[in-house]
Amino acid sequence: MRHLLAIRDLGADDLRAILALSEAAAPRVLQDQGVALYFEKPSARTRNSMELAAAQLGGHPVYLTPGELGIGTRESVEDVTRTLGCYHAIIAARVFDHGLLEQLAAVNAAPVLNMLSGSDHPLQALADLLTIQQLVGRIEGTRIAFVGEAHNVARSLAEGCALLGAEFVIASPDGYGFDGGDIRQIADPAEAIKGADIVYTDVWVSMGDDRSEEKIAALAPYQVNEALMSQAPNTWFMHCLPAHRGEEVTAGVIDGPRSAVWRQATNRMHSSRGAMLWMLDQ
Numbered sequence: 001m002r003h004l005l006a007i008r009d010l011g012a013d014d015l016r017a018i019l020a021l022s023e024a025a026a027p028r029v030l031q032d033q034g035v036a037l038y039f040e041k042p043s044a045r046t047r048n049s050m051e052l053a054a055a056q057l058g059g060h061p062v063y064l065t066p067g068e069l070g071i072g073t074r075e076s077v078e079d080v081t082r083t084l085g086c087y088h089a090i091i092a093a094r095v096f097d098h099g100l101l102e103q104l105a106a107v108n109a110a111p112v113l114n115m116l117s118g119s120d121h122p123l124q125a126l127a128d129l130l131t132i133q134q135l136v137g138r139i140e141g142t143r144i145a146f147v148g149e150a151h152n153v154a155r156s157l158a159e160g161c162a163l164l165g166a167e168f169v170i171a172s173p174d175g176y177g178f179d180g181g182d183i184r185q186i187a188d189p190a191e192a193i194k195g196a197d198i199v200y201t202d203v204w205v206s207m208g209d210d211r212s213e214e215k216i217a218a219l220a221p222y223q224v225n226e227a228l229m230s231q232a233p234n235t236w237f238m239h240c241l242p243a244h245r246g247e248e249v250t251a252g253v254i255d256g257p258r259s260a261v262w263r264q265a266t267n268r269m270h271s272s273r274g275a276m277l278w279m280l281d282q
Contacts, residue, residue: 002279003105003112005098006120007159014278015129015163021282022130022267022274029282030059034088037115038064038071040095045241046115046123049268050092056273059089077103085109090276111279118152124240125156126271128200129164131264135236136197140165145196145235147171147189147222148248150178153202153240158183169196173218189222193232199224200238201248216247225250229258236260 007015035054037047047063054061071080081104084091093101094115105112114122129139136142144161146154150172161168162182169184170177171192177185186192193199201224205211229235237249237259245251254261 001108001111002281004122004275004279005101005105005112005114005117007122007125007156007163010163012163015160018126018271018274018278019130019133020274021277022126022270024274024277026056026273027277027282028058029277029280030054030057030089033059035059035061035276036064036084036088036091036110037061038069038091038093038095039115040066040093041116043094043116045265045268046094049123049265049272050115052269053272053276054090056269057276062088071100078107081107082109090279113275113279116152119155121152121156121240123268123272123275124153125160126275127264127267128157128238128240129160130267130271130274131238131260132166132198134263134267135260141167142197143167143169143195144198144200145169145171145189145192146200147192147224147228148201148219149176149204150183150185151202151206154178154200157200171222173222176215176218189224189228190231193228193235196232196235198238199229199232199235202240203242203244204248219248223248223250224253226252229253234258238264241265 037050051061069080071077088110090113091110092113092115095117098117098119101114101117133139150170154170158168169192171186171189204219237253239261243249243254
């Protein structure tokens, strides 16, 4: 049984296969079968992309919330997972704690797909890699510069780049980078974007996080604006959305001609379909 909890759990061939399946025609392999979509954190793109991807494969998506399932309170994780496995071909979950996904997968009642956790966002990374492949014509040998705080989106994308031979560098202020690891980290965003094919950023304060003046002040010099992008005029801009124009990015950049954010958003649906096909060994 194939689970997809994190990009680092995949091999390079697996990742290439998912990207290829994302661009292939949609076979009706889920005809008359359910796809459980469990959301601890709401999301516009994740819900819409996953529901449409499941429908394109012939499946019936079912949106579920913590109040309905009572995982770990009204019922054990194992019992809830086995119950969902009675009805659904895939269990997809968007959760705070990555450990919950590991518990779901350990039951092996159905393939488990990570729609986001506190540590990883593999579906976003898949959409990003698909977008880079379409924009640049390849992934291997490209340079991706992430500007801002190191978090689950940056981690998953960095892992995908490492698997497929792309260079990933992140520019973050002191205290907002990754703790160790092999990811190249520098302080100067202008240095990070030199020779980059892609400049990527994300919101400074994610949903549910505390908004501190200290954090906003630390990240202010890392805004992706016209002045920064002018140093790499042929670079594409990417953002996983939602965006806060005037904070992490200016309107001129995200709404400009080198912005690929809507292609990314569209590819969330295609990559979700590819991920499910791979999990079902299609």
